[in-house]
Amino acid sequence: MPAYDYDIGIIGGGAAGLTVAAGAAQLGAKTLLIEKEQELGGDCLHYGCVPSKTLIRIARVYHLMKTSREFGLPGVTVPPVEFSEIAKRIQSVIRTIQKHDSEERFCTLGAKVLYGSPVFSDDHAVKLNGQIHVAKQWVIATGSSPAAPSLEGLSSIPYLTNKDIFSLDRLPQSMIILGAGPIATEMAQAFCRLGTEVHVVQRSGQILSKEDKDMADLVLETLRSEGVRFHLNSTVQRVLSDGVESQEVVIKQGEGKRISVKAEKILVAMGRKSNLSDLSLEGIDVAFDRKGLKVDDRLKTSQKHIYGAGDVTGSYQFTHAAGYEGGIVVSNAVFHLPRKVNYKWLPWCTYSDPELASIGMNEKRAKKAGINYSVFTEAFAGNDRSLTEGKRVGKIKMLLDEKENPIGVQILGPHAGELLNEWVVALNGRVKLSSVASAVHPYPTLGEINKKVVGAYFSPKIFSTRVKKGLKLFFQLKGRACE
Numbered sequence: 001m002p003a004y005d006y007d008i009g010i011i012g013g014g015a016a017g018l019t020v021a022a023g024a025a026q027l028g029a030k031t032l033l034i035e036k037e038q039e040l041g042g043d044c045l046h047y048g049c050v051p052s053k054t055l056i057r058i059a060r061v062y063h064l065m066k067t068s069r070e071f072g073l074p075g076v077t078v079p080p081v082e083f084s085e086i087a088k089r090i091q092s093v094i095r096t097i098q099k100h101d102s103e104e105r106f107c108t109l110g111a112k113v114l115y116g117s118p119v120f121s122d123d124h125a126v127k128l129n130g131q132i133h134v135a136k137q138w139v140i141a142t143g144s145s146p147a148a149p150s151l152e153g154l155s156s157i158p159y160l161t162n163k164d165i166f167s168l169d170r171l172p173q174s175m176i177i178l179g180a181g182p183i184a185t186e187m188a189q190a191f192c193r194l195g196t197e198v199h200v201v202q203r204s205g206q207i208l209s210k211e212d213k214d215m216a217d218l219v220l221e222t223l224r225s226e227g228v229r230f231h232l233n234s235t236v237q238r239v240l241s242d243g244v245e246s247q248e249v250v251i252k253q254g255e256g257k258r259i260s261v262k263a264e265k266i267l268v269a270m271g272r273k274s275n276l277s278d279l280s281l282e283g284i285d286v287a288f289d290r291k292g293l294k295v296d297d298r299l300k301t302s303q304k305h306i307y308g309a310g311d312v313t314g315s316y317q318f319t320h321a322a323g324y325e326g327g328i329v330v331s332n333a334v335f336h337l338p339r340k341v342n343y344k345w346l347p348w349c350t351y352s353d354p355e356l357a358s359i360g361m362n363e364k365r366a367k368k369a370g371i372n373y374s375v376f377t378e379a380f381a382g383n384d385r386s387l388t389e390g391k392r393v394g395k396i397k398m399l400l401d402e403k404e405n406p407i408g409v410q411i412l413g414p415h416a417g418e419l420l421n422e423w424v425v426a427l428n429g430r431v432k433l434s435s436v437a438s439a440v441h442p443y444p445t446l447g448e449i450n451k452k453v454v455g456a457y458f459s460p461k462i463f464s465t466r467v468k469k470g471l472k473l474f475f476q477l478k479g480r481a482c483e
């Protein structure tokens with residue numbers, strides 16, 4: 001038996017890598033974790049979820065200050081924001097959370113943490129800072145980076161990505177955002193609320209293109225009403241910069257129509273690319289393509305003792321997906337309990353205001369899968385708590401298959417991400433719709449909308465003519481009192 005220094009080696013100290021490291025070390029596996037940056041935590045902590053959600057919250061508070069009259073409060077003139085102060089607040093939140101992801105904590109759990117950029121020298125060994133480290137099994141969890149689309153002129157201008165946007169020294173007066181996915185949408189609203197003139201350029205006619213159009217359009221309308229300017233069905237032709245303070249995007253819209261949009265900054269949010277190029281995977285026959293690392297449903301790569309987890313596989317690029325996949329790797333690699341990934345009930349949320357949260361099938365996905373479905377909806381305009389909060393926009397959609405089993409839920413509205421959690425439990429636990437309908441929900445809560453949409457399914461059955469006829473027959477009910 002060859003001499004291994006470690007039972008398991010993990011490359012990448014983000015959500016996926018940290019989950020594997022914590023699980024493996026606590027189970028008694030001799031664990032090595034290698035991180036390229038100076039600190040653990042990955043994109044989510046430093047350049048992703050944590051800074052973006054902190055910025056969204058800050059922008060919301062500022063927006064509420066500016067809209068105080070809507071709540072019957074005195075109008076206030078708020079001074080412009082100092083982005084350097086916002087950046088400090090973002091950093092303070094990151095520092096607080098960083099403690100959970102510290103080297104000391106992982107050392108206490110039993111994992112050794114090393115820093116640097118390792119290269120595979122054979123399929124069990126990496127070279128790091130001149131030393132060879134040998135492990136029986138490896139996990140590649142190196143995450144993803146903002147993709148740099150091949151647009152004419154882009155490579156020669158200093159554009160922004162999620163790596164820069166949370167540490168700007170001042171608020172840009174104007175910004176063009178290329179792309180209209182979740183990151184672009186969240187940032188468009190946050191920067192617009194803070195006072196930046198925001199333009200969003202999107203190739204298709206819909207933002208948040210994975211979502212159903214009716215839901216995405218409600219987000220679009222809200223952002224538009226707040227001042228975000230959308231350029232849909234628009235293809236970027238060229239990007240230019242005057243080298244000082246103005247950048248320009250030339251856009252083609254339909255046949256022959258060209259417009260030019262100028263702004264102080266350009267934010268590129270047009271997808272992600274997997275971080276694989278530094279590892280020398282070609283030399284050890286680990287397969288990958290443009291999408292990312294190729295893994296089977298147990299997350300094994302083409303080398304069965306090397307696993308992949310998180311953004312690097314290019315599938316579901318969310319922190320909770322990375323954590324889930326980390327758990328699957330621990331099961332397979334440490335417990336040797338074969339476990340496969342199953343994304344059927346993987347939820348996600350775009351943290352715009354209103355939020356758009358989803359689990360299971362939406363109409364787009366159901367149609368693509370050839371599933372016949374029915375849709376039940378309920379509007380937030382009919383939810384008392386939503387009205388007391390001053391929120392009227394949004395709805396919930398519940399999809400049932402032909403057998404009337406739930407196949408998916410989408411919520412667009414206040415705190416939709418939180419509201420979805422009831423469905424996370426119900427769908428994973430195969431809770432009957434009748435249980436959701438009969439469970440007493442506290443009043444007035446936004447969550448009542450979950451019960452109400454199930455009520456929309458049961459109501460026509462309970463209050464049907466047939467049931468009424470039966471009751472009349474058996475109990476001699478006299479019928480309507482008011483015509």
Ligand SMILES: Cc1cc2nc3c(=O)[nH]c(=O)nc-3n(C[C@H](O)[C@H](O)[C@H](O)COP(=O)(O)OP(=O)(O)OC[C@H]3O[C@@H](n4cnc5c(N)ncnc54)[C@H](O)[C@@H]3O)c2cc1C
Pocket residue numbers: 011012013014015016017034035036037040041042043044045047048049050052053116117118141142143144162183275278279309310311312316317318319320321322351
């Ligand atoms: C702006 C933004 C907002 C987001 N908001 C959300 C959200 O609200 N909710 C959500 O679920 N997801 C969100 N995401 C996605 C989320 O950040 C990722 O899905 C998550 O970070 C993936 O975790 P990971 O462990 O796969 O990769 P990462 O967290 O990126 O970790 C990979 C680690 O590997 C390291 N690494 C890379 N290459 C090497 C190498 N060669 N050697 C050693 N180490 C290496 C990196 O430095 C990094 O620390 C957001 C992303 C962005 C950009």
